[in-house]
Amino acid sequence: MSNHLKRLGDIFGSFVSKDFKRKRLQDESVTDGKPDEYSPVKLKEFKNKNEEIEENEFMSVDCFVKRVATFTDFCWCRDIPQLSPLEIARHGWASTRDDFMVTCDSCNQHLSLAIPDQDSGIRDSCINTAVGRLFSAHGEFCPWATTSSPAHLARIEVPDLEVVGRTAANIAQHQERLPYLKSCHVEKWQEVLKKISKDNLKDIDDERVKNSACILALCGWRPGSLEDTLTDVYAVRRIGLWNFVSIQDEDDILETQRVAEELGHSLEKDRCILPEGKEYLDPVTEHVSWHPLLQNLESGTPAQQYIIDQLCKGPSATCLIDKLGRKDSIRAIFKVRDIVEQW
Numbered sequence: 001m002s003n004h005l006k007r008l009g010d011i012f013g014s015f016v017s018k019d020f021k022r023k024r025l026q027d028e029s030v031t032d033g034k035p036d037e038y039s040p041v042k043l044k045e046f047k048n049k050n051e052e053i054e055e056n057e058f059m060s061v062d063c064f065v066k067r068v069a070t071f072t073d074f075c076w077c078r079d080i081p082q083l084s085p086l087e088i089a090r091h092g093w094a095s096t097r098d099d100f101m102v103t104c105d106s107c108n109q110h111l112s113l114a115i116p117d118q119d120s121g122i123r124d125s126c127i128n129t130a131v132g133r134l135f136s137a138h139g140e141f142c143p144w145a146t147t148s149s150p151a152h153l154a155r156i157e158v159p160d161l162e163v164v165g166r167t168a169a170n171i172a173q174h175q176e177r178l179p180y181l182k183s184c185h186v187e188k189w190q191e192v193l194k195k196i197s198k199d200n201l202k203d204i205d206d207e208r209v210k211n212s213a214c215i216l217a218l219c220g221w222r223p224g225s226l227e228d229t230l231t232d233v234y235a236v237r238r239i240g241l242w243n244f245v246s247i248q249d250e251d252d253i254l255e256t257q258r259v260a261e262e263l264g265h266s267l268e269k270d271r272c273i274l275p276e277g278k279e280y281l282d283p284v285t286e287h288v289s290w291h292p293l294l295q296n297l298e299s300g301t302p303a304q305q306y307i308i309d310q311l312c313k314g315p316s317a318t319c320l321i322d323k324l325g326r327k328d329s330i331r332a333i334f335k336v337r338d339i340v341e342q343w
């Protein structure tokens with residue numbers, strides 16, 4: 001156990017003094033408004049910085065998405081919901097792309113979010129400590145030390161079907177090169193598909209292309225910046241279409257099966273006739289494990305099912321989203337996709 005405690009100390013030790021300072025700041029300055037021991041200059045700097053950030057960063061979906069976009073390393077797919085890149089970014093941190101090190105643009109502090117394995121016996125306590133660090137590891141005068149972006153930014157959003165329609169039209173440009181989606185991935189979206197305006201897709205003849213494009217858009221995919229790629233809304237997960245069985249491939253597979261049957265051969269499993277190196281795309285599980293679509297709601301409902309249920313409710317669902325003020329945030333997330341790509 002002493003080794004474990006030492007490792008814990010190594011991971012978090014350097015932040016103990018900052019913790020103490022922040023606590024003092026909270027106790028004596030921020031919370032009670034009596035920053036006597038701080039010079040007016042410092043206080044002014046703090047206030048200016050705070051107001052500036054409050055206006056621009058805390059509420060900014062653009063800035064949030066940019067921070068999330070730094071968590072490209074698969075090491076973050078470690079299934080610790082409290083320390084998912086979405087939660088970390090919500091507290092002002094961005095990945096340095098150096099293991100589990102994150103940094104804050106406002107105060108330039110660094111924080112290690114390395115967590116020991118389950119067999120260490122201290123994993124849970126380390127997670128709790130690290131969650132506290134999301135606030136406390138910020139610098140003394142950093143506004144992120146006391147505030148974070150709204151929690152709903154890290155949760156699943158019900159997509160706007162207008163935006164989905166436009167995104168689907170862009171995805172559909174790939175035509176039969178789009179992934180062929182198995183019926184199990186299409187059927188659950190059938191009712192939602194009926195609600196998407198096909199105006200943007202009227203030039204597409206193949207229903208499978210339309211459905212694939214719409215479901216991919218509903219599942220948060222959009223065209224990537226590189227040719228023949230798709231990416232999630234954070235530009236973290238990028239997939240090449242060439243890695244998946246396409247609609248064209250599926251036609252070829254069916255044709256092969258048909259000919260084989262005519263010749264009296266039996267092809268037992270489709271696996272043996274899949275194009276080499278390709279597999280069928282699952283539009284949900286292909287996301288990084290911390291993607292909101294792969295999470296469960298507090299009620300235990302899978303996020304995907306929640307979205308389907310909400311969208312199937314029709315206009316009333318849209319009204320609810322408007323009421324909650326969430327519609328704009330997902331719309332904004334889609335709007336910033338080009339900014340993120342250029343960033």
Ligand SMILES: [Zn+2]
Pocket residue numbers: 092104105106107108109138139142143144145
């Ligand atoms: Zn900070």
